Amino acid sequence: MLVQLTVSKRYHKPNKAVGKKLSQEYSKFDRRYPFEFGFNYYYQGDILLPAQESRVVIRQEAARWPEATVPYKIVGNFSLFEKMTLKSAMDQYHSKTCVRFVEYTNQPYFITISNGDTGCYSYVGFHANNLYHQVNLQTPYCMYRVGTPVHELLHALGAFHEFSRPDRDDWISINRSALLPEYQTDQFFENNFVVLPSDQVLTYNIAYDYGSVMHYSRYAGAASPNSPVMINKKPWFGDFGSETGLKQSDITMVNAMYCKK
Template identity: 45%
Template structure:
């Protein structure tokens, strides 16, 4: 007998609240509690989804004063890295294997797009890559204050495949989550009743599962179910049995991927950083 995806938890009756165009704003700070979760590895979903309840949408740190300034990507350019070049500095004790994983993540961008990650010399704006025990997270886009250009990849949890480093690098160059697109509900069904019980409230849902408004841009690209920026089916789920996000007309389809940039991701990066290529 085919199992229902609706789950067994009581339905949270939020009506249109889950479709808010304005995402509730809050400033987030790194948390060791997220690191503990990742070490235990008892939750379903990708490693960069372990920060729910601590980080915005699971893995994003928000800067002060940047309320609702972006969506899938922002149509403005103030958070874009000039000349498609991202200086970085590693303040982490990665193993040789983990370093290779990070370099492989850089290489995906360099082989498919015009974006380049280069070791910092004397640049004032750069990404600092750390591996503190605080999970996987990044700020979104470039900031004039290096303190707000940090990207963390806790080891080993965030470095078991190339996809999480690529996901966080996408945030660092200014991209948000695919399932936050204004057209998400045309393609994806959201089952709030399958969230972990502590997340079944309007505040959590409106903050972490809202769709963005018309100020966002998708550069005319179709919805990408396998984007490295897409949540898994079980993001913030109570169990790995009942999914939270489901592709319409194919409720067994996987969402996101464990390999890195999809063709759709490449198209988005090219449209934003290399429109003339």
């Protein structure tokens, strides 16, 4: 299966403008998630695309890590607390799925986890090229809550955002007039709030979940913290997304992606 979308901008490089924005505008008590701050720099806010691609091309089955095992190398200066947060993010996968994050020794393919001042981001899935196996978690912002490393690791495992699912228009409406004025263009919408075509996405018959760790907040890209951009069409209490990491729908998806032979 293939996801092919034309995106009008290229999203190939980490950008310090994202880190600056995060450090200036994001606080621990924000209703938004820190990975929402890369709009216009990263695809959908926190996804990097391989250099030769100007469109999103994901070969669904090929994009899986072999043996459900992801070797990782931590670079950069994470504090002891942040390392514990990272470990507990990985432990969520270990206790609820067959996926294993293992410390890098001499494996050919591995992810690098860094904390540079370029925001929170990841590539999507396995690429057989370590250039495209980078996860960045700018400290301290991307490490305040365990949900953020869980989210970025799930991109690395091959998942996209919940709100780009083919059936999302049955579940949410998007109020474009609540976006920041500079985001109110068709191009921005196309690059960040596009609906992935149903014949190119695997949803594994799992119901849409407002509380998925892969869902953005109601206020992603919003001009005001009082005017949500994403509005639920069906009953839902509380915020979208997850500060606490994997929800049952995410666990079911990871198991469907990796744990059924």
